[in-house]
Amino acid sequence: MSFVKRNVGRAVVFEIQGQLIVGNRQEFKREVLLALQVGPPRIVIDFSRTTFIDSSGLGALITISKEIHAAGSDLRLAALSDELHGLLALTRLDTFFRIAHDLEEALED
Numbered sequence: 001m002s003f004v005k006r007n008v009g010r011a012v013v014f015e016i017q018g019q020l021i022v023g024n025r026q027e028f029k030r031e032v033l034l035a036l037q038v039g040p041p042r043i044v045i046d047f048s049r050t051t052f053i054d055s056s057g058l059g060a061l062i063t064i065s066k067e068i069h070a071a072g073s074d075l076r077l078a079a080l081s082d083e084l085h086g087l088l089a090l091t092r093l094d095t096f097f098r099i100a101h102d103l104e105e106a107l108e109d
Contacts, residue, residue: 003028005035011042011107016050020057029060036071043068044106048079053087065097074098078106 004015012035020028032043045061053061061077068075078100080088088094100106 003031005031008044008107011044012038013044013046013103013107015046015048018050019052019054020050020060021052021054022056025057025060028057029064032064033067036068036073039071039073042074042076042107044076044078044100044103046078046103046106047081047084048103050081050084053084058087058091058093062093062096076100076106078103 002017004017006013006015014028014032014035016028032045035043043064065075076098079102080099085094085099088097088099100108
């Protein structure tokens with residue numbers, strides 16, 4: 001996995017490229033939490049180029065979400081594949097995360 005981090009307006013967008021799995025989840029989590037320390041009002045994770053997420057990657061997203069909300073910030077997930085959206089629905093995490101159809105929707109206030 002690699003990811004691209006960029007500022008878009010008042011949000012920090014992380015685009016995950018490839019897989020979010022046990023071998024790289026800590027690095028991703030660390031980078032998101034570092035961005036949170038700067039205090040952006042919103043963090044968006046763009047999944048448009050994500051091919052796979054395992055259970056540890058999903059766990060990292062849950063941990064990140066809790067930290068972001070505790071800091072008074074907002075997390076949005078954008079551009080989920082049908083497979084990932086199905087996984088979140090199956091685990092009922094689609095009610096836990098704020099999910100946007102695409103990046104533009106995730107950036108709307």
